[in-house]
Amino acid sequence: MRKKDNFHIDMSGRIYKNKTIGISVVGAETKKNYGCALKGNLIKLIKKELFKDDIFGDSAKLYAICIFLLIQKIKDDIHTLIICNDEDFDMTKRILLRLLKNYNFEIISISEFRKRLGRNVGSLADNYSNIYRKRALNPNRWLKGKEINVVRITYKIIKEYWKMLE
Numbered sequence: 001m002r003k004k005d006n007f008h009i010d011m012s013g014r015i016y017k018n019k020t021i022g023i024s025v026v027g028a029e030t031k032k033n034y035g036c037a038l039k040g041n042l043i044k045l046i047k048k049e050l051f052k053d054d055i056f057g058d059s060a061k062l063y064a065i066c067i068f069l070l071i072q073k074i075k076d077d078i079h080t081l082i083i084c085n086d087e088d089f090d091m092t093k094r095i096l097l098r099l100l101k102n103y104n105f106e107i108i109s110i111s112e113f114r115k116r117l118g119r120n121v122g123s124l125a126d127n128y129s130n131i132y133r134k135r136a137l138n139p140n141r142w143l144k145g146k147e148i149n150v151v152r153i154t155y156k157i158i159k160e161y162w163k164m165l166e
Helices: 040-049 055-070 072-077 089-100 110-117 126-135 155-165
Strands: 005-012 021-027 033-038 078-083 106-109
Touching: 005 055, 005 072, 005 126, 021 055, 021 072, 021 126, 033 055, 033 126, 040 155, 055 072, 055 089, 055 155, 072 078, 078 089, 078 110, 089 106, 089 155, 106 110
Parallel strands: 005 078, 078 106
Antiparallel strands: 005 021, 021 033
């Protein structure tokens, strides 16, 4: 039986700034990591084509779709999924639950994780999300520095899941 791990998810930057952002998921003990980068132009296109009225809800939806795509390979290894509050956590969690269908792990916010620990800790995925933001879009840089596992996320993939959620 595989040993389950707590996985942290974090995002570098903010969706509303229209700049390249990195999103990563990192195991607390195993340091197994997956991530992606969304280029500023891709974010602008998504906002123009897919976002409707609620910028906060739509940003949470985009974040949830990215999280869903990142955890596909490690779904069975997750004990607890700890999501940073980069976007509205409750909305992100609700959308993520719709995408996951059948899963067997707990999903909590970093705030809840801090309460349980009784101290203020940062996300383990924070540094990794910056690494993915800087390196994921350039395949020549994947082999330099820390090993990264890039999950390619395109407009076509996001649009497919977006339509499925409506």
